[in-house]
Amino acid sequence: MNGVVLLGRAVGAEWVKLWSVRSTWWCLAGAAALTVLGAVTVGAGEATDLARAAAGDASVTASGPVVSAAALVPFALAAMATLVITAEYASRGIWGTLQAVPVRGRVLAAKALVVAPVAAVAGVLSGAAATAAVTAVLSADVFGARVALPPDRIALDLLRMGLFFALVSVMTVGVGAAVRSAAGTLSVVFMLLMGVPMILLMTGGSAALAASLRMPLFAGLAFMESADTVTGGPIPYPAGEGLAWLLAWTTAALAAGHAVLRRRDA
Template identity: 65%
Template sequence: MTATLRQAVGAEWAKLWSVRATWWCLACAFALTVLIAVTLGGASATDALREYDGDAGAARAAGVRVVASEAVVSATSFVQFALVALAMLAITSEYASGAIRVTLQATPVRGVVLAAKALVVGPVMLAAGVLSGAVATGVVYAVLSADVFGGLVVLPAGDAVADLLGTGVFYALVSVTTLGVGAAMRSAAGTLTVMFMLLLGLPLVILMTGVPALLDASLRMPTFAGLAFMGSTDNLTGGPMPYPAGRGCCGC
C-alpha cells in the first residue's frame, strides 16, 4: 500500500466513524438481522411441524431440522438495504455537501479515493455481517429451542461459520458495488433507486414473468447469486439454483 493510499484510507476511516448515520445504519442492520432471522426461523419450524400435524417427535425422526444460521442467510435479502444506505452515504454525502472538493484536493487521483473508500467500507461491512449474524444466530437458536417450536433447531458449528463468513462477504461485495454506483450517480436518491432495482426490484419483476430465459437471467443477478454463494435453501425461486455455490460470487 502506497503512502498516499494509506493516508487516504486513514482519512476515510475517520470520516466514516465521525457521523451518526454510520452508527444508525449499523444499529438498524443488527436489529433487522435479529428480528427477520427469528421470524424466518420460526416460520420454518412452524411449517415443518404443520407437515407432521404438530408431532415434533415424528418430525425429528424424519430428520427434519432447522439450522439456526440459515435463517440469518435468508434475512440478507432484506437487511442488505441498511448497509447499502451506509455505503451510499460514504460517497454521495460528500457530493451533496461539496466536501468531495476537499477530498480531491487532498488526494487528487479519483481512483485512489475510491480505492480508499472501498478498503474502509468493505471490511466494515464484512465485520458487521459476521457480528450481526453471530448475534442473530444465537438468538434464533435460543428462541427456537422453546417447546412451542418442537426443538427442531440445530446449530452445526461448521455450517454456522460458513454461513456467517458468506454473509459478511456478500455484504462487503454489495457495499463496494454501491460505492461504485454512488460515484457514478453522485446522488443519494439515484444510487438508492439503482441499487434497489438491481438487488430486488428487477430480479423479482423478471422472476414473475415465468419466461425460462428471463428466469435464468434473474437468478444470476446479485441478490440471487449471493444467496447461491451463501448456500441458501430459501431463495424465493421455488427450486434449486442453476449453478453451484462457488459460482454465486460472480453469478456466472
C-alpha cells in the first residue's frame, strides 16, 4: 500500500488519540492563560515605563508583549506533546500502536504531524487573544492609551509565535520517544529550554553566552524578534539564524527519538 496512505491513516489515529483525553484540553487552556496573563503583565510594565519616562507619543505595539511572554508558554505545550508519546509507554498502549503501524519512523512522523499544527494554531489563537487583552488594558487612561495596532506587524508576530510553538512541541515528541517517561521528558525539555541556558549565562564567559543564546528558547525568541528577554535585550543575531538553530534542535531531537524507537523494543 502507498506509504502516503499509510501515513495518513497513522495521522488519523493519532489525531483521535490526541483529542480523546482531557489532558490535551487542559494543556491548551494553560497555554492560553499563560499567554494572556504574561502579555498583559509585560505590556502594563512597558506602558508604565514609557509614562514615567515622559516618552511623548511613544507607544507599545500590542503584539510586542505577547512575543515577550512567549518564553513562558512552551512548557504547557511541551506537556501536551510529552503525553502524546509517553502516555502510551506508561499504559503499554505503544504495543498496539506499533502492531498497527510497524514502521516506527512512521509512528514518530504521525505524532509529530499531529502535534505541530495543534501547537501552531494554539499559538496563533492564544496570541490573538493576548493581543486583544493587551490592547484593551493599555487603552485605559491609567496607562496613557499607549498602544499601537500595526496589522502587518501583529500578523507576523502571531505567525512566528505559532511556528515557534509547533517546533518546540515537535522537539518534545522527539525527546519523549528517546526518554520514554513523562517526568524524564519534561526534565530534559526544561533543561534544553531554560536550565542549561541559565547555567551557561551564569558562568559569564563569552563562549558560554554565545552557546546559551543558540539553544532552543533563545533561538525561538530571536526568530520572533523579541525585544525583552532575560539577557536584558534582543538576541544579537537575526531572525533567520534563530529559525535555523530552532530547526536544528528539533531535527536532532527527532533523530534521537527515531534512533531509540528503532533499536529498542516497546
